[in-house]
Amino acid sequence: MNPVARLRSSSRTPFLQVVKTAVAVVAAVLLCRLLIQGPFPTFAAIAALLVVQPSINQSFVKGLERSAGVVLGVLLATGFHLLLGDSVWVVLLVVVLAILIAWALRLTPTSATQVSISGMLVLTAGVVTPNYSADRILETVIGAVVALVVNALIIPPVLLEPAHLAVARLARDTAVAFERVAIGLTEGWDHDRWQDALVRARALRAQHAKTEASLNAARESLTMNPRGGRHRTILDRDDAITEHLRVLVTRVTGMTRAIRDNTAPDLRADPVVGGIATEVARIGADVRALSARVESTRLDPSSTAGAGGDDAEVSTAEPALTAPMEIVRPNSRHWVLIGALLEDVRRVREELLGEDD
DSSP: OOGGGGGSOSSOOOHHHHHHHHHHHHHHHHHHHHHOOSSOOHHHHHHHHHHOOSSHHHHHHHHHHHHHHHHHHHHHHHHHHHHHOSOHHHHHHHHHHHHHHHHHTTOOHHHHHHHHHHHHHHHHHSOOOHHHHHHHHHHHHHHHHHHHHHHHHSOOOOTHHHHHHHHHHHHHHHHHHHHHHHHHHHHTOOHHHHHHHHHHHHHHHHHHHHHHHHHHHHHHHHTTOTTGGGTHHHHHHHHHHHHHHHHHHHHHHHHHHHHHHHOOTTGGGOHHHHHHHHHHHHHHHHHHHHHHHHHHSOSOTTSTTTTTSHHHHHHTSOOSOOSOOOOSSOOTTTHHHHHHHHHHHHHHHHHHHTOOO
């Protein structure tokens, strides 16, 4: 890979994030120039640059990390300057000690790096006095606070829609996987087609992991967000649906693998297999209805659907899945596969109907 290509991200930072960062830096510098007499408030500008994050919660954490690192670094540099002066070897000593102290205290990477940088900047920026050190700490606090306020006031992003759509897609693709099993049992697929079906079913695990990551990002964006409370009901519901889908993904993958490993040319002729295919098709219909229910839930919390209006009507529909099948005499050739599929159907039914408590 071209090393230069590593300098570029696969996606752009939202332009609103760029605007918020610029506003925070300018506001922090101007405020420090009004409150603190002295050189250009570098610490305030750096704090504003680092603290503006995609969510308010992340900004708050970054502000704490940045402030803690600056306080430790400035105090360490001031103490060694008063004792040993400001020669090159003193600067190097402070940097090394800052690294060791950060390691000993188990500081986060942001705080650990900031201890060394702050100590080095204090010792190399000019004459170090207690007042100078106090001003640098105050600068950092002002920069962090300004960045946090700007991030809160300029339309904090709510990342609920990408997560909501990811849940709907996962439910839809899980329904397709069940429908694929039903079609394969009905048409009598060979080993190669079942292998392809298994590859697609296994891909659902990675998709489920990405969906969970989207939900975590959405929850992060709602933390400390003034608009967060209105969206948490939908997010909690999506979390619960994703947990149900985790079980369904495991089941459909296991069913597909069992059929792949035990399929035979005469499997379709078994009447019990036909009944299982019907049940699996009904499972697919129920999961597809779940996907439609998620998609129909509007993200505007003031709407009746988002508050349980249209969604409540859909959820009251009777599931297509019937009662578990009863097999009086198992097939002597395929009874292992049939038994495994029947157990999977039973467990999926319990998951869909909420009977596994």
